[in-house]
Amino acid sequence: MSVMGNTGSQTVEQAVRAALAKVDDPEIRKPITELGMVKGVTVSADGVAHVAVYLTVAGCPMRDTITSRVTEAVSAVAGIREVDVELDVMSDEQRTELRRSLRGDSEEPVIPFAQPGSLTRVYCVASGKGGVGKSSVTVNLAAAMAAKGLSVGVVDADIYGHSVPRMLGTEARPTKVENMIMPPQAHGVKVISIGMFVEGNTPVVWRGPMLHRALQQFLADVFWGDLDILLLDLPPGTGDIAISTAQLIPNAELLVVTTPQQAAAEVAERAGSIAMQTKQRLAGVVENMSWMELPDGTRMEVFGSGGGATVADSLSRTLGAPVPLLGQIPLEPRLRECGDSGTPIVLADPDSPAGTALRDVADKLATRARGLAGMSLGISPAGR
Numbered sequence: 001m002s003v004m005g006n007t008g009s010q011t012v013e014q015a016v017r018a019a020l021a022k023v024d025d026p027e028i029r030k031p032i033t034e035l036g037m038v039k040g041v042t043v044s045a046d047g048v049a050h051v052a053v054y055l056t057v058a059g060c061p062m063r064d065t066i067t068s069r070v071t072e073a074v075s076a077v078a079g080i081r082e083v084d085v086e087l088d089v090m091s092d093e094q095r096t097e098l099r100r101s102l103r104g105d106s107e108e109p110v111i112p113f114a115q116p117g118s119l120t121r122v123y124c125v126a127s128g129k130g131g132v133g134k135s136s137v138t139v140n141l142a143a144a145m146a147a148k149g150l151s152v153g154v155v156d157a158d159i160y161g162h163s164v165p166r167m168l169g170t171e172a173r174p175t176k177v178e179n180m181i182m183p184p185q186a187h188g189v190k191v192i193s194i195g196m197f198v199e200g201n202t203p204v205v206w207r208g209p210m211l212h213r214a215l216q217q218f219l220a221d222v223f224w225g226d227l228d229i230l231l232l233d234l235p236p237g238t239g240d241i242a243i244s245t246a247q248l249i250p251n252a253e254l255l256v257v258t259t260p261q262q263a264a265a266e267v268a269e270r271a272g273s274i275a276m277q278t279k280q281r282l283a284g285v286v287e288n289m290s291w292m293e294l295p296d297g298t299r300m301e302v303f304g305s306g307g308g309a310t311v312a313d314s315l316s317r318t319l320g321a322p323v324p325l326l327g328q329i330p331l332e333p334r335l336r337e338c339g340d341s342g343t344p345i346v347l348a349d350p351d352s353p354a355g356t357a358l359r360d361v362a363d364k365l366a367t368r369a370r371g372l373a374g375m376s377l378g379i380s381p382a383g384r
C-alpha cells in the first residue's frame with residue numbers, strides 16, 4: 001500500500017522488506033518475515049517508513065528489542081528518513097500457524113533430541129553425592145561450548161535444587177507462544193529451569209510422575225531450535241529423574257562428576273553404573289575439586305586424591321569398555337565467586353587453572369564424533 005504509485009517508491013518499499021528479512025526474532029532466532037510477524041510496510045513520499053509488526057504474545061518481553069532491531073535495519077535503507085514501528089499482537093489463528101510452521105502439525109509434544117537422526121549430542125551431568133559441582137561443571141561446559149560458536153542448551157533438571165539460572169546470571173522468565181516455551185538465553189546459552197516457573201525461592205514439592213512430566217515438557221515444549229549440544233544438570237543420586245531422562249532421551253550420554261574423595265567416588269560409581277540398566281552411554285568422568293594450588297605453587301589435596309581415576313577405572317571394568325577421565329578441575333575460590341555472580345569462570349577468567357581445565361573438557365566433549373562416544377551399553381545379547 002505504497003502512497004506513491006510510482007516504481008521509485010515501490011523499490012524503496014521492497015528494499016525495506018529486504019531489510020526486514022534480515023531481522024531475526026530475538027527468541028525464535030529466525031527472520032521476522034518468515035515468521036509472519038510483518039503486518040505491513042508503507043513508505044510515504046517524504047521517506048518515512050511505517051512498519052507494522054506482530055508480536056507473538058501480548059506483553060512480549062522482547063518488544064523493545066524487536067522495535068530497535070527493526071528501526072535500525074530499516075533506517076539503513078537508502079531513501080528512508082524516519083522509521084515508525086507499530087506493534088500489534090498475533091491472533092490465535094496466527095499463533096497456531098506459527099507453531100505449525102515451526103514444529104509441524106503434530107499436536108503431541110515430540111522430543112526432538114530423541115528422534116532418530118537427531119544431531120544434538122545430549123549429556124546428562126550426574127553424580128552420586130550432592131555438592132560435588134555438577135551444576136558448576138554444567139554451566140561452565142555450556143558457556144565454553146557456546147563461546148566456541150556451538151548452539152547450546154541447558155536443562156536444569158534438578159527440580160528441587162535448581163541453581164543453574166543463578167550461575168548463568170539470568171532472572172528472565174520464558175515466554176510462551178501457543179504451547180511452545182521460548183527459553184531465555186544467558187551468555188549465548190539457552191536455558192530452562194523449574195526455577196523460572198515458580199515464584200521467588202518457593203520450594204518445589206513434586207512427586208515422581210510430576211517430575212517426569214516437567215522434564216518431558218522441558219524437552220518437548222521448549223522451542224530449542226537446532227542445538228549442537230544439550231546439557232542436563234541432574235539432581236544428585238540415582239533417582240527418578242535419572243531414569244526419566246533415560247526413558248525420554250535414550251541416546252543421552254552420562255557424564256559423571258566426582259570429587260577425589262574415595263567415599264564420593266564409590267557413590268559416583270553407582271550413579272555411573274545406572275547407565276548399565278538404562279543402557280545409556282557413558283561419556284566420561286570429570287573430577288572436580290581435585291586440589292588447591294597454593295601461593296608457593298604446591299598442590300594441596302583437600303579431598304584426597306584418585307577419586308576420578310577410580311571411578312573411570314571401575315566403570316570401564318563394569319561396562320567392559322574404556323570410560324575416560326576427561327579432566328581434573330582444581331578447587332578455586334574464583335570458580336565459586338563467578339558462579340555466584342552469574343558469569344561462569346570459563347568466560348570471566350578463562351585462563352585460570354579451573355577455567356583452562358573446564359575449557360579442555362568442553363573441547364573434548366564438543367569434538368568427539370557422535371557414535372564413538374563411550375560405548376553402546378547394550379546388555380541385550382544383540383548389543384555386542
Ligand SMILES: Nc1ncnc2c1ncn2[C@@H]1O[C@H](COP(=O)(O)OP(=O)(O)OP(=O)(O)O)[C@@H](O)[C@H]1O
Pocket residue numbers: 127129130131132133134135136137158161163235236288289329330331332333334335336337339340354
Ligand atoms: N572447583 C571448584 N572450586 C571452588 N568451588 C567450587 C568448585 N566446584 C564447585 N564449587 C562450589 O561448590 C558448591 C557446590 O557446587 P555445585 O552447586 O556446582 O554442586 P552440585 O553438585 O550441583 O550440588 P547439588 O548436588 O546441590 O546440586 C558451589 O558453591 C560451587 O560454587
Ligand SMILES: [Mg+2]
Pocket residue numbers: 134135136158161163233
Ligand atoms: Mg546442582
